[in-house]
Structure formats: C-alpha cells, structure tokens
Amino acid sequence: MLSLTVYPIVWMILWGTFLVFLFFMVLRLIFNYADPNPFGAVGRFGFKIRKLTEKWIYPAARFLATFRVDTRLAPLVTLFIGLVFTYFASGIVQNTFFVIDGLTAGVIMGNPKMVVGFVLYGLLSVLVLFIFIRFLSQWFVFTRKTFLGFVMKVTNPILLPVQKLIPPIGMFDISAMLVLIFIGFLQSIVLNIFVRP
DSSP states (O other), X not given: OHHHHTHHHHHHHHHHHHXXXXXXXXXXXXXXXXXXXXXXXXXXXXXXXXXXXXXXXXXXXXXXXXXXXXXGGHHHHHHHHHHHHHHHHHHHHHHHHHHHHHHHHHHHHXXXXXXXXXXXXXXXXXXXXXXXXXXXXTTXXXXXXXXXXXXXXXXXXXXXXXXXXXXXXXXXXXXXXXXXXXXXXXXXXXXXXXXXX
16 A cells, blocks of 8 residues: 555655756766856855765765776766665665555455565565665765664675675675675565465
C-alpha cells in the first residue's frame, strides 16, 4: 500500500531536490569558468553561489586536485555523486516500503514463510543501506565512536575481502558496487524462494 501511495510523493521530492541541486551545480560550473567581475552584480551573485555550494564542491575539488585535474570541474563530480545518491536513496525508500507492505501482507494472510522472506529481504536491504552510507562517508571525516564507525564494523567483513581483490581508486570504491550487485542477486533469490509461489 505504501509503495503505491506514499512512494510516488517521496520520489517526486527526492528528484525535485536533485533538480534544484543540478541547477546550483550548473550555475557554479558556469561561474567557475566565467569568473565575472567580483564588484559587479553578476560577480556578487556568483560569489553567493560559490559560498552556498562550497561545502558540497570542496571534497570533489580535493579529489580532482590529487589527480592534477582542473578543480573547476568539481561541480560535475559533485553532480555525479548527487545523481548516484538520489538514485540509491529512492531505491532504499522503495525497498523499505516494499518490505513494510510485504510484512503487513504476510501477517494479514497468516503466511509465516512470506514473513520470513520479507525479514531476510529487509536485513539484506539494511546491509545495502550500510554500504551506501559507507560509500558516502568516504567524503567526510568521522571517528570510530560515531554511527559511521558502527557501519564500518558491520560492513568490513563483507567489503574488505573484495577490496583486496579490487582496491579503491582514489576515493571511489568499486568493490562496494560489486557487493551491492551480489546482495541484489541474493534478494531476488530470497523473493523467489520465500515470497513468490
């Protein structure tokens, strides 16, 4: 029920927010290359845009600087990260509503096999969420006593063996994407065994 009623509204909010983010990143990119007179009206507006977007742009600029790439391109990297974030966030919300709807249906129908299937599917979804949070945390500094430290402890046994096979490239961890694909495969197996007749 939530998947059909609430999720479309959440989807519109998430992607609407991304479109606003896209607008500001494109403006920042334009001002990076135009470099208008700082004392004119356009220059003052450009300064406000830079100030507003700096906390989002700085990690990407730092990443590009390590590879000696023009840091003025940082809005494009930030935009890509925003797109990935929005895509995964909408998928996580959809999965959450799917699990809630499935558990509700299993309880109402008195089907314990279905309930077990949706519990397993939900646990795998939490693991996907933790890996996603870990991916995002690579852009921020954190201590081991925070929630992100807990996320690292939970995901290390899964991600570290894969990282040994495929090491991260700069701040980008490709191994996490492979683990996410594998978890998606496990989720489809759980649905086929426990939920679908």
